[in-house]
Amino acid sequence: MRIRAQAAGDKATIRVLMSHEMESGQRKDGTGKLIPAWHIQDVTATLNGKVVMTAEWGPAVSKNPFLQFTIKGAKAGDKVGITWKDNKGDTRSDEATVS
Amino acid sequence: MHVNAVETRMKKLFFALGLIGLCAAAFAQKSSTDSIAEYRAMLQDGNPAELFEAKGEDLWKQKRGPKNASLEKCDLGKGAGVVKGAWVELPRYFSDTGKVQDLESRLVTCMQELQGFNGDEIAKTPFGKGEQSNVTALATWISAESKGMKFNLPQGHVEERKMYEVGKRLFFMRGGSHDFACATCHGQDDKRIRLQDLPNLTKNPGAGNGFGAWPAYRVSNGQMWGAQLRLNDCYRQQRFPYPLFGSEATIALGVYMGVNGKGGEATAPAIKR
Amino acid sequence: MQTRRETLKHSAAVAGLLASTGLFPQYAQAFDKAAFETKSVAEAVKAMGGSAPVESKDVTITGPDIAENGAVVPLGVSTSLGNVKRMLLLVEKNPSALIAMFNVSPEVEANFATRSKMGQSSDVYAVAITNDGKAFFAKKEVKVTLGGCGG
Numbered sequence: 001m002r003i004r005a006q007a008a009g010d011k012a013t014i015r016v017l018m019s020h021e022m023e024s025g026q027r028k029d030g031t032g033k034l035i036p037a038w039h040i041q042d043v044t045a046t047l048n049g050k051v052v053m054t055a056e057w058g059p060a061v062s063k064n065p066f067l068q069f070t071i072k073g074a075k076a077g078d079k080v081g082i083t084w085k086d087n088k089g090d091t092r093s094d095e096a097t098v099s
Numbered sequence: 100m101h102v103n104a105v106e107t108r109m110k111k112l113f114f115a116l117g118l119i120g121l122c123a124a125a126f127a128q129k130s131s132t133d134s135i136a137e138y139r140a141m142l143q144d145g146n147p148a149e150l151f152e153a154k155g156e157d158l159w160k161q162k163r164g165p166k167n168a169s170l171e172k173c174d175l176g177k178g179a180g181v182v183k184g185a186w187v188e189l190p191r192y193f194s195d196t197g198k199v200q201d202l203e204s205r206l207v208t209c210m211q212e213l214q215g216f217n218g219d220e221i222a223k224t225p226f227g228k229g230e231q232s233n234v235t236a237l238a239t240w241i242s243a244e245s246k247g248m249k250f251n252l253p254q255g256h257v258e259e260r261k262m263y264e265v266g267k268r269l270f271f272m273r274g275g276s277h278d279f280a281c282a283t284c285h286g287q288d289d290k291r292i293r294l295q296d297l298p299n300l301t302k303n304p305g306a307g308n309g310f311g312a313w314p315a316y317r318v319s320n321g322q323m324w325g326a327q328l329r330l331n332d333c334y335r336q337q338r339f340p341y342p343l344f345g346s347e348a349t350i351a352l353g354v355y356m357g358v359n360g361k362g363g364e365a366t367a368p369a370i371k372r
Numbered sequence: 373m374q375t376r377r378e379t380l381k382h383s384a385a386v387a388g389l390l391a392s393t394g395l396f397p398q399y400a401q402a403f404d405k406a407a408f409e410t411k412s413v414a415e416a417v418k419a420m421g422g423s424a425p426v427e428s429k430d431v432t433i434t435g436p437d438i439a440e441n442g443a444v445v446p447l448g449v450s451t452s453l454g455n456v457k458r459m460l461l462l463v464e465k466n467p468s469a470l471i472a473m474f475n476v477s478p479e480v481e482a483n484f485a486t487r488s489k490m491g492q493s494s495d496v497y498a499v500a501i502t503n504d505g506k507a508f509f510a511k512k513e514v515k516v517t518l519g520g521c522g523g
Contacts, residue, residue: 002149019150024489026467052479060463060471062444062487063321064147070481131438138436141446294440294517318444372441
């Protein structure tokens with residue numbers, strides 16, 4: 001995951017790049033069988049440990065997904081945490097400091 | 100009399116404004132080239148290539164291979180361990196191997212000499228697999244370290260000049276089942292395939308832009324492609340046999356395009372269709 | 373300038389899209405009644421039971437006019453409305469229309485951007501749902517092209 005958190009005034013713009021296949025479940029493999037859907041389902045964002053945003057994604061979100069949102073009241077030095085969980089139960093978390 | 104004159108002037112003014120309005124509308128009509136450029140610009144911020152850059156930087160510093168060594172002493176042409184500015188001077192001649200090498204083949208040399216990997220094995224590994232995917236990640240990071248710098252491939256050595264001439268011949272050589280040459284698609288200005296503008300690789304700005312865009316992240320398949328894979332795929336599209344990884348033909352073409360692109364700004368790693 | 377007829381058409385489409393996500397039971401009724409297969413605007417409105425998501429200038433959908441490749445289309449949803457509970461991103465012609473749903477807390481702006489796969493050229497919708505269950509939308513056409521053989 002790559003997280004960039006940039007403060008501007010009294011808020012911070014968060015940009016995240018996640019590494020994930022985001023398999024839609026629509027594609028077929030060489031033998032004609034459907035490749036099962038494998039995608040991030042839940043995304044959670046925290047500011048200094050407190051949950052500030054949750055999102056639900058379907059399989060149509062692009063591979064190696066990008067996410068941008070803005071946290072109000074965040075300032076330089078605050079910690080932003082991003083966690084994703086996919087439909088197989090796999091999960092990743094990462095943290096960045098607001099600059 | 101006075102009122103009429105004012106009226107006529109007003110009418111003329113409205114007419115003129117109307118014309119301007121129409122002209123503005125015509126200019127506001129976006130060409131598809133502009134729309135595509137806008138789409139690409141929207142993707143610049145948050146290029147998934149950054150994920151590969153991070154991986155490449157880690158691999159450069161990580162102790163790996165039978166010799167359990169990092170690549171931090173690798174000489175990419177500007178001295179052992181010098182990464183910044185190296186990419187815009189590749190391909191170039193290396194005295195230790197006695198040949199002109201591009202970034203990816205030079206990385207394999209370093210992985211062999213410094214880390215003890217088998218260079219031939221890596222060359223035979225398909226793109227995207229095993230150590231080849233590591234070479235791509237390394238190339239992505241190394242090219243990013245030259246972002247914004249200007250291409251300045253050396254031509255001081257006789258081998259470098261020779262490769263330029265070989266590259267030029269190869270660029271224009273027609274062959275394969277369809278009698279294609281690189282020049283068929285990339286030898287003139289203002290050509291495109293469907294909505295893909297084809298850069299003219301024989302001179303700037305096409306050469307700098309085209310050559311300088313790879314390694315690039317391809318959104319259509321979510322893969323990171325280095326210059327070696329890009330050239331490999333060009334040959335596939337021309338219905339030629341695939342060149343081997345690091346083959347002299349690919350290096351020569353790299354020299355030809357890179358020298359043609361002298362002064363152009365490095366933009367890699369780019370994001371591409 | 374959009375006529376009332378066109379506005380109603382859009383509302384019906386959005387209601388259908390929302391219904392298919394399973395998030396809004398009251399719209400699921402309309403979708404089940406094949407509101408989409410009705411032939412006239414009047415029938416569609418009737419099938420909806422009269423109330424429908426409203427097109428709003430206070431909701432914005434951002435995206436390119438042409439996407440060079442449907443695998444990655446940058447899209448953004450935002451609204452200046454207050455009392456917003458969640459934002460939805462929908463692509464009308466995708467196999468599942470709902471792309472993403474963002475919960476809006478007081479700590480974040482109602483403004484989210486991501487990238488979506490689009491199977492073909494389609495209208496793309498941003499929908500803002502307020503705490504009292506009302507829905508407001510904005511839409512935009514995004515053309516998707518294959519783009520050729522190289523690049």
